[in-house]
Amino acid sequence: SEYNSAVSAHPGDVIVLHLNGNYTVGANPLTLGSDTCVLLGGTIQINSSTTATHAITANSGSSDISISGGLIDGGSPGIPTTGRNGIYFSGVSMFQIDDVTLQHFGTNSTRVGGSDVIQIDHGSTPRIITRCTINGGSARGIWMATSGVRDIILDNLVTDAQMDGVDFDESSTASLAAFNTLTNNTRYGVFIEQSASYNLVLGNVCNFDSSYGVGCYNNYSTPRAMTAYNSIICNSMFGGNGLRNGSTGDGTNVETCDNFYFNNTLANARIVSQLYGTNNYYSQNYLSGASISTSGAEVFFNSPDVNGNLQIHQSNSALGVIVQNASTTNNAPVVTATFASLGNGTGDDQWQLIPTDSGYYKVINKNSGLAMVVQGASTTNGAPIIQYAYSADGTYNDEWMIQSVGNGLYQFVNRLSGLCLDVPGGSTNAGTQLDQASSTGGAYQQFSLVEDTPASSAPGFSLSASPASQSVTAGNGTNYTINVGAINGFSGAVSLSVGGLPAGATATLSPTSVAVPGSSTLTITTSSSTPTGSHAILVTGVSGSLTNSTSATLVVNPPSTLPAGxxxxxxxxxxxxxxxxxxxxxxxxxxxxxxxxxxxxxxxxxxxxxxxxxxxxxxxxxxxxxxxxxxxxxxxxxxxxxxxxxxxxxxxxxxxxxxxxxxxxxxxxxxxxxxxxxxx
Known part of the structure; x- marks a missing residue:
């Protein structure tokens, strides 16, 4: 009543409504008009006497509204939830809902239509929902129901909704769902449906959403516009299912296509893609412990952007991946070893990545022409890796998905088992046979791919650092061996220098000039002020007009003040x-x-x-x-x-x-x- 009186007494003015106590919804919701700022410092409660269908709503056609802070409590369990919302706006434009907690709008076990915690219909841009916490709903957490343009759903937490965490519905366009955490929602974390197009889903975390983490979908069989041109980028999905692109239509009237899925992380979560229309595009997605299911000619770009003959370098040990003793026979072990200099013309440490389908590759040794396979088509941890003749028989133990994990490193995931190419125990010893194991994210399951150039007759020199990475506590030092090798009969001296040192660190090379072949000891000393973290150290060698370089990693840890033990x-x-x-x-x-x-x-x-x-x-x-x-x-x-x-x-x-x-x-x-x- 006081709010309505203030609106009548001050037409055209901004009304600030500060609710700093506990309020119960009766027969009517709090209904807002234009130019209203609600500061909710207390609680709006729905109880057994409430007959209103919303806690807060606004007059259709109103605009310039903000709601911030406080708690809106739906009162479940035990309170009827059919058709009841926390906030419902229809035909409202230019509003922001910020930092509001909404809870108990549903039983958390039964889906009740119309019980969306926040429901937005129609209206014009901007419509912004930020930093809200939504826990428990019998339908959706946030439902952008109809014809939204440039809506922004940012940094919200939605858990335990009986449908979707965030739903862009009915022709939503050019809208953003970013950096939200969407957990244990029964259908989707983020759902893009019914002709919603040109939307961006960025940086969201979707944990254990029972159906899918993110989905683009059309579930009408009558003619309508496509659900298309949506970008799903840098989202993380754990458990349940991962990405879905599909339709329940017949593929003629309804299309879900031309969507782009890039650099998403799916842990124990799969990709399901049904093609209706032209291609969907998948690039550099990290898939662990699950599978890809496709229908139609989808386009997958999950491979590294290099071709030709590749050396596979193990990140943890800086060793190469080769076939033991340069064998050309079936069943020879695939092991770690010191790799040959690039361009030396040998092929026992070179591999070719040849695409098969659905983003998978056969990995063929150049020397033997045989494929890298899991022995015995095993699907268990610890099964050894060997070379064997490739067979397109559908067994799939000889195909791998090559997934980027960042920083130029890749993980090899076997198509049959879903397990990762692995160095047992993280061994740094040459001659260790590789196996397959569950993904851990460790460096012993990460590899770099280096293109081997054709052999050159020109003399030159190679540089390498051993080990490739060292860790120190700030204030201490560590050593690397810089190896200088000869290429095509090179002889002479190479002068060495160091760059890329972090602040407070110093480096010495002994000696600074190396007669080839030979080595130098690089000593790096840090101070208590040296920044913690990982630092790339660059060692450069110069001999006349020839220049070469190699890098090493220095990891600086904080000084320890912990008790003994x-x-x-x-x-x-x-x-x-x-x-x-x-x-x-x-x-x-x-x-x-x-x-x-x-x-x-x-x-x-x-x-x-x-x-x-x-x-x-x-x-x-x-x-x-x-x-x-x-x-x-x-x-x-x-x-x-x-x-x-x-x-x-x-x-x-x-x-x-x-x-x-x-x-x-x-x-x-x-x-x-x-x-x-x-x-x-």
């Missing part, structure tokens, strides 16, 4: 290195990573190695992470492998406390219930 380590190779300090009985642990969940973890871990029964007593003093599933707490872990058995008690900023367990190596994590007992 304690270690800090990154688990699962997160992009940003973590660290830990200790002072006056308090550990401060900083880290990054995707999650402690699913079949493999990625986080920073501070630990002691122990055996037998142990008791751990700790208190989480504070947690600075703002993501709803940022986790801090206590963990007991069998090993530091990403997929290790573990048990942990973890606290999150907004989702409470949980006990998580991975019962066996590589198994999916589970939440334990009923484990807390209060002692008064």
């Amino acid at each position: 304690w270690t800090d380590a990154d688990i699962g190779s997160p992009t940003i290195a973590g660290s830990a300090t200790y002072s006056n009985g308090t550990f401060t642990v900083s880290g990054s990573g995707s999650d402690i969940w699913t079949t493999a973890d990625q986080f920073n871990y501070t630990y002691q190695s122990v055996s037998g029964d142990q008791t751990v007593i700790a208190r989480v003093v504070s947690e600075n992470g703002t993501a709803s599933y940022a986790k801090a707490g206590v963990m007991i872990r069998e090993t530091t492998a990403a997929n290790s058995v573990e048990a942990s008690v973890l606290i999150t900023p907004t989702n409470g406390i949980a006990m998580e367990v991975r019962p066996s190596t590589g198994a999916a994590s589970i939440n334990m219930t009923g484990w807390i007992r209060n002692i008064l």
Whole structure:
């Protein structure tokens, strides 16, 4: 009543409505007009006496509205949910909904039509929904229902909706869903449907959405425009299914085509693509532990952008991948070894990538003409890799998907088993036979591809660093051996220099001039001020008019202040290195990573190695992470492998406390219930 009176008394003015208490919805929702700013500092509650179908709505044709903060509670379970929304706008333009928490709009187990937590129909741009937390809905979390143009759905958390986390419907165009976290939604994380076109889905995290993480779809058999020209880029999908492009139509009246899927990560999540119309395009998507299912002539670009004869260099050891003893017979092991100089004309360490279909390749050794295969068509971890004559018989143990993991590195995923080409135990010893194993994200499952040029008769020299990577604690030093080799009878001296040093680091070469063939010792010394993280060190050699270079990686870790017996380590190779300090009985642990969940973890871990029964007593003093599933707490872990058995008690900023367990190596994590007992 006060709001309506203010609108009448001040026509044309901006009305600021500050609701800083607890309010119950009765027969009518809070209905907004134009030029209104709602600051919701309290709670709007739906209870058993509510008969209104929405908590907040707006007059059709109104514009310039903002709603921010606070809680809108749907009151379920036990409260009728049919046709009830948290926020419903129809024909409303130019609005923003920001940082609002909406919960309990549904039973979390039963789908009820019309019970979308936020539903937007018609209206004109811009329509913006940002930073909202939506937990529980009997239909969709955010439904952009009809004819939206340039809508922005940004940085929201949507969990446990009985349909979709975000749905662009009915001809939505040029809209953006970016950096949202969409978890445990029953149908899709992000759903683009019914002629929605030219939309961008960017950087979203879709965890365990039961149907698919992201889907483009048309489910009408009557004539209508295509669901087309949508770009699905850099999204992460874990569990459930991954990407879907399809239609329930007959392929004549309804088309879902010309959509672009680029650089998405799918862990234990598959790609399902049905072609209706012209091509869809898939490029550099990372697929682990699942499969591709296609119907029609889809276009896949999951291969590296190089051709010809390739050397396969192992990232962890800097060794090459070759056929043992240059064998030309079936069943010869594929092993790690020091590779030959590029352009030397030999073929035992060279491979050709020849496409088959659906983004897969046969990997053929140039010397033998035989394919890299999993022995015995095994689908189990640890099965050895050999060479064998390729056979297009549908067994598929001789085909691989080559997936970019960034920084010029690739992962080889076997088509039959879905397991990755792997160096057992991360061995750096030459002669180690490769096997297949579940994806861990480790460097021992990552490879670079180097094009081998035709042999040249001109003399020259080669450079290489051994090892390819070293780790030090800031304030300490480490050494590399720089090897200088002769090509085509080269003789003479090569002068060496170093570049790319991080601040506070110094380097010496001994000697600085090497008679070929020979080597020099590179010593790098860091200081306490040297930035932590990974740094590329460039070593350049010059001899007359000839120049060559090689690189090495220096990983600088923070100075340790941990008590004796304690270690800090990154688990699962997160992009940003973590660290830990200790002072006056308090550990401060900083880290990054995707999650402690699913079949493999990625986080920073501070630990002691122990055996037998142990008791751990700790208190989480504070947690600075703002993501709803940022986790801090206590963990007991069998090993530091990403997929290790573990048990942990973890606290999150907004989702409470949980006990998580991975019962066996590589198994999916589970939440334990009923484990807390209060002692008064």
